[in-house]
Amino acid sequence: MARAVTVIxxxxxxxxxxxxTLAVLNAAGAQLxxxxxxxxxxxxxxxxxxxxxxxxxxxxRTRLVLKGPLTTPSxxxxxxxxxxxxKTFDLYANVRPVRTIxxxxxxxxxxxxxxxxxxxxxxxxxxxxxxxxxxxxxAAESVMIVTRFGAERIVRYAFEYARTRGRRKVTLAHKAxxxxxxxxxxxxxxxxxxxxxxxxxxxxxxxxxxxMQLVLDPYRFDVLVMxxxxxxxxxxxxxxxxxxxxxxxAGNIGVDAAMFEAVHGSAPDIAGQGVANPTALLxxxxxxxxxxxxxxxxxxICRALDTVMLEGRARTRDMGGxxxxxxxxxxxxxxxx
Ligand code: NAD
Numbered sequence: 001m002a003r004a005v006t007v008i009x010x011x012x013x014x015x016x017x018x019x020x021t022l023a024v025l026n027a028a029g030a031q032l033x034x035x036x037x038x039x040x041x042x043x044x045x046x047x048x049x050x051x052x053x054x055x056x057x058x059x060x061r062t063r064l065v066l067k068g069p070l071t072t073p074s075x076x077x078x079x080x081x082x083x084x085x086x087k088t089f090d091l092y093a094n095v096r097p098v099r100t101i102x103x104x105x106x107x108x109x110x111x112x113x114x115x116x117x118x119x120x121x122x123x124x125x126x127x128x129x130x131x132x133x134x135x136x137x138x139a140a141e142s143v144m145i146v147t148r149f150g151a152e153r154i155v156r157y158a159f160e161y162a163r164t165r166g167r168r169k170v171t172l173a174h175k176a177x178x179x180x181x182x183x184x185x186x187x188x189x190x191x192x193x194x195x196x197x198x199x200x201x202x203x204x205x206x207x208x209x210x211x212m213q214l215v216l217d218p219y220r221f222d223v224l225v226m227x228x229x230x231x232x233x234x235x236x237x238x239x240x241x242x243x244x245x246x247x248x249x250a251g252n253i254g255v256d257a258a259m260f261e262a263v264h265g266s267a268p269d270i271a272g273q274g275v276a277n278p279t280a281l282l283x284x285x286x287x288x289x290x291x292x293x294x295x296x297x298x299x300x301i302c303r304a305l306d307t308v309m310l311e312g313r314a315r316t317r318d319m320g321g322x323x324x325x326x327x328x329x330x331x332x333x334x335x336x337x
Pocket of ligand 1: 017071262270275276
């Protein structure tokens with residue numbers, strides 16, 4: 001039976017990469033029933049609300065969302081709808097795998113998973129200006145929130161993830177040397193949780209040293225777990241290890257809901273040109289298929305992707321080729337056979 005999924009094409013390149021992704025999902029025979037809804041800048045323009053009730057109602061009903069990137073204005077304007085959706089459905093685990101797909105890059109055979117805490121840290125949005133001497137914005141404060149509950153469930157998720165997928169090691173990246181309370185609590189909780197997983201190798205590292213080591217020798221890592229903002233930053237770094245943001249998928253997982261999206265944003269610099277690489281959203285859709293028990297279809301799509309990459313004839317601009325989004329998608333559909 002087809003599984004209902006709320007599809008949010010999103011802003012910028014979102015509709016282009018979403019169309020491509022749905023075309024491949026349909027060609028691969030994914031058992032899905034789409035409910036397409038608006039959010040972000042597009043929804044603000046068309047419905048005067050960046051997160052319309054109809055979109056929330058749909059996600060409430062399906063508990064499964066496939067989402068294109070949404071534009072978030074910097075500095076002023078509405079708050080991130082991505083963050084809002086993650087908070088609304090308590091999607092506490094942001095799972096971001098990176099794997100070599102295009103051969104001949106800086107590194108071969110990269111296979112890492114970053115697990116990012118998705119609901120706490122500095123991204124809770126507890127921030128304000130402090131006025132002084134007639135300047136209403138003389139200073140600004142943001143509060144980093146770490147709870148024992150939040151730290152424990154994300155670290156436990158990382159260990160369970162490693163165990164169920166036969167992975168060997170979990171690394172906690174933190175900054176407990178400077179942020180002794182927030183990061184210190186995270187580290188102490190992680191040490192306790194690690195005791196329950198003696199079959200998984202475990203280490204903790206300072207976040208800045210982790211960033212350097214990821215660039216110098218990524219093979220020393222396997223599953224990495226960290227708080228919200230560190231995970232946001234390092235997942236882009238890790239995408240760089242396998243050719244860039246065009247290849248980085250993400251799943252936002254909660255207890256009874258999940259949302260899948262590319263790591264990249266709405267790429268306004270290339271929107272509407274038909275040159276965007278849809279791979280990241282397609283890989284996110286594959287994570288979704290695995291999540292809902294359609295792993296065989298996800299594997300078929302991954303094999304088609306590998307075939308197209310190895311042939312090397314249809315590659316989008318970010319992969320050093322000249323294929324349009326449509327030509328790349330057609331090649332994928334052909335490779336599905
Ligand atoms: P971005 O990820 O949109 O783009 C960074 C660079 O990567 C750009 O040069 C872009 O052209 C390129 N790029 C990104 N995706 C690509 C793809 N699929 N194919 C080819 N090239 C690609 O980051 P940005 O420009 O900093 O952000 C743009 C907007 O997206 C901002 O409003 C930001 O808040 C938002 N954003 C949304 C999400 C999300 O919805 N999850 C994530 C990150 C950023």
